Amino acid sequence: MAYRIPSAKVLEDSIRRVIREQQSIPSQRRFTELVLEDLKRKNPDYKVGEVRMRKMALHRNLAKVTILYRETKEPSRKGRCPVCTSPTEELHNLTLDDRRVELGFKCTKCPYWTGPRKRVPVRYTFSMIGAIVPPAKKRGRYAQWKFA
Ligand SMILES: [Zn+2]
Structure with missing residues (x-):
């Protein structure tokens, strides 16, 4: 079946609309x-x-993303973030004798840790x-139209 991949701009607009309408979506x-329903109104x-x-x-800061976790028995490792694929950095703690203790990892971009x-x-x-907050550009255009 034929399908189309929406451009970043088109997808961003749909995400913004859905978030604005729903306020919060727990899944x-x-x-x-x-978002797909919204996109399909433009192109099925x-x-x-x-x-x-x-x-x-996450990358365009369109929504606040809250993450629920399950803890595994495996040790954590440095690598790409499982949420957004950005690099992670080590979390350390300083002991009394100033030796660094490795505590885990956190993402450099998103709330994952x-x-x-x-x-x-x-x-x-x-x-x-x-x-x-309506974008400034839109307000300007509205003002122009109103006073024309
Ligand atoms: Zn991340």
């Missing part, structure tokens, strides 16, 4: 469904995956960041 799957062939959606929401035992994300909540 990544539901979030993706809602649009497709988008949950990971792309989550990464875009893990202790010495690897934490795995199990659920995401997407919610709106702050209040709705």
Whole structure:
């Protein structure tokens, strides 16, 4: 079946609209469904995956993403963030004799972190960041139109 990948701009607009309407969505799957519904109003062939959606929401700061975790028995390791694929950095603690103790890792971009035992994300909540402030450009255009 033919399908189209929405551009970053188109996807960003849909994410913004859905977040504004819903305020808070406690599931990544539901979030993706809602954005897809919005996209399909423009083009029924649009497709988008949950990971792309989550990464875009995080990287472009479109939504506040809250992560629920499950702790595994495996030790945590340095590497790419499982939430947004950005690099992670080590978390340390200083002991009394100034020796550094490794505590875990945190993402350099998003809220993900893990202790010495690897934490795995199990659920995401997407919610709106702050209040709705209309973009300045839009206000300007409206003003122009009003006084023309
Ligand atoms: Zn991350």
